[in-house]
Amino acid sequence: MRAPGTARLALGFLCAQALLVGLTASFAPRVFYEDFPFVSSWVVLLPPFNEHLVTDVGGLYLAFAVLFAWATVRPSAALIQPLCAAWAVAAVLHLVFHVRNLESFGALDAAAEVVSLALVLALPAIAVVCVRPPRTS
Numbered sequence: 677m678r679a680p681g682t683a684r685l686a687l688g689f690l691c692a693q694a695l696l697v698g699l700t701a702s703f704a705p706r707v708f709y710e711d712f713p714f715v716s717s718w719v720v721l722l723p724p725f726n727e728h729l730v731t732d733v734g735g736l737y738l739a740f741a742v743l744f745a746w747a748t749v750r751p752s753a754a755l756i757q758p759l760c761a762a763w764a765v766a767a768v769l770h771l772v773f774h775v776r777n778l779e780s781f782g783a784l785d786a787a788a789e790v791v792s793l794a795l796v797l798a799l800p801a802i803a804v805v806c807v808r809p810p811r812t813s
Contacts, residue, residue, distance in 0.1 A: 683756065683806035684748050686799040690763065691744035693796060694737045701734025708734070718789055721780035736766075753807045760800030767797040 677683070701708040709725045711717055740763060747755050771793040778786040 677751065677753070677807050678810050679806040680751050683751050683803045686803040686806070687744050687748040687751070687756070690796070690799050690803075691741050691748055694741035694744055698734045698737030698739075698741055701730050702738060703734070705730035705734065713792070716785050716788070718781070718785060722777060747803075751807060753809075756803055756807045760804050763800050764797060767793070767800070771797060 697708075697712070700712065705727045706725070708730055709719050712719045740759075743755075743759050747759055771790070774789055774793055778789070781789065
């Protein structure tokens with residue numbers, strides 16, 4: 677493993693982010709819809725509210741949080757590579773949707789949303805690179 681500490685840091689951040697989204701969306705879906713990401717209100721700009729959809733998304737984020745926590749505690753390429761690939765698929769689709777639906781956002785919120793979603797996409801790549809075995813000559 678090249679840099680297990682860096683991989684753990686990236687995975688820990690992904691776990692925390694997934695927990696924040698997952699817990700809020702699962703147990704306070706209206707709060708998630710009206711207030712997320714809590715420094716501004718982005719989700720409400722993409723109506724309509726659907727409690728079933730929001731709580732389902734929350735459950736999926738909580739499932740990812742469990743796997744990210746597991747990978748943080750016991751990092752292995754066999755777990756981290758498919759976990760990060762699955763997360764990247766979801767994150768790319770999420771980013772593309774939001775990039776295509778920015779018309780309700782002010783310029784600052786639009787930029788902040790795109791940057792934050794891109795960062796969440798970059799972290800799995802960092803983790804995967806960090807758990808690859810070092811090259812031998």
